[in-house]
Amino acid sequence: MTQTKQPALVIENVSKSFDGIKATNRVSLELDEGKSAVLIGPNGAGKTTLFNLITGEIPLDEGRITLFGVDVSRLPVQKRSELGLARTYQICNLFKDLTCTENLYLSLKNSSWGKSRGFLEWFLPWRSNKVKCDRVNEILKQIKLEDYENVKVKNMSHGEQRQLELGMALASDPKIILFDEPMAGLSPTERVFIGGLIKQLAKEKIILVIEHDIEFALSITDRVAVLNHGELLKIGTPDEIRNSKEVQQIYKID
């Protein structure tokens, strides 16, 4: 059966208002294989709101979002996640009272390692699922948290929690990952490590990153979208963005 190739993520004229204030105003953007993007813009530009609209955490007022050809505009969060969409959060949203291993184990749900054993899942010890446990150990190594497998998240530092956030995005093995300020509050060493991982991921997955560190952002992809006051100001190559008068204007320090 032949299938027409659909773009991975299509956002068309998406709008959202909070108490009459347009947080996102008729934004259109397309992501596909080899077409990842960085989302930049000043605070309050509507970047995280756009992420929440894509994942379905808040319902949109107008517009349409399509994931691999499926109109997901009105679909709940878990359905979108099943289609291969994952995200990380600006403020770490982890299971604080669970261990590192358990956090990653839960994140395997939609990956090819997450196959459920049906009703047995209710009664068999979770550690007996070797396939899942092995995969978790692999990810722990990848994110350099192998010594933390039995440490509860609440006892980990901010940087380690960020590493775990990234590991959870990896574990769900999505096709598209939305990174919401993955480098916020990290030390220079941690930035190098996490930055390296994200760059690596950008080669394998379709990613959309919100990042304030423009130099880092531009090193990930050559497609940059600038949001301001909820509107998509410009989308283009790093050079086009650097030379754009409109963009310079919003980043200008008086």
Add this chain to the structure above:
Amino acid sequence: MKFLKNTARLKQAGFIVLLLFLVSIPVFSTQFFLTMMIRYMYFGLLTISFSFLAGQLGLFSLMVPVSFTITAYTIAICQVKNIMPLQLSLPLGFAIALIFAAVCGVMVNKTKETSFLMLTLVLSQLVWSIALQWTDLTNGSTGLLGIQFPEALNIFGDKPNVNQYYWTFILFGICIVLVWLLTRSSYGMRLRGIRDSESRMIALGYNTAALKWSAFMISAVISSVSGILFLYYTGMISPDLMSMNSSNQALISSILGGTNSIIGGSVLGTVINRTLELTLSGITKRYALVTGLLFLTVILVIPDGLTSVFERFKRGRKEGGELK
């Protein structure tokens, strides 16, 4: 002392000794002790049904005694009014309690924290007032008395008390094993995931509403079993069992023991709470004051409950840390 350091073997040995002790209780114990053990078990189950939701989902339900009472009332009404035999009334009691829990489960799932607490309180008070006011059926505040333990179940000798002890022990054991399996499976982990961050669980693709509902139903099943055991042991059921005080007892026992340790915490909490209630009520009329003070001390000094003290001790040994 090498043997003592092998925690796994020590645990197994302890478990076997405990099991043998529990099985042999009717052989050597007094009537009073046997009665106490049966009470610990059925009230322990009620506490477990509360702790299961509190520990795994972080939801404090004040309607755990509802399934308990509905099942007990249904069986009692069927028996007193001679409507149907036990073989039918038992499943019917279960069915009505679970259908009610299923409907309530859908409603309370939409709420969180304080509103969850309030809604479960309202629902339990609703059933309580029905039991109190529908006197034709429930006999009002007096309740239904004279419920006989089915003779067909007297398979452990002639003494009714011994039979009741073993049946209670078997059902208590089944429920405990069930809860133990559930909490260490990935199902239990999912519930704890919801407790920590429901939004993240949804983002990971879990149907959290269905998971929460199923946990609510499991809690209702345990509560129903507890209700049956209570009914046949005491031979009566009255609206008191569903009053605020009844929910509070489950809550106090659960918090005394510690909600994080569902089985150990619930059993320990229930044993302390019910023993105090019984021994102190013989000494002073103000026994509730003493229980209250103990509860207050536990909340202030060890907010994670008494079992957390053992946990701390265990962790200290594991990490090779010195215990002071």
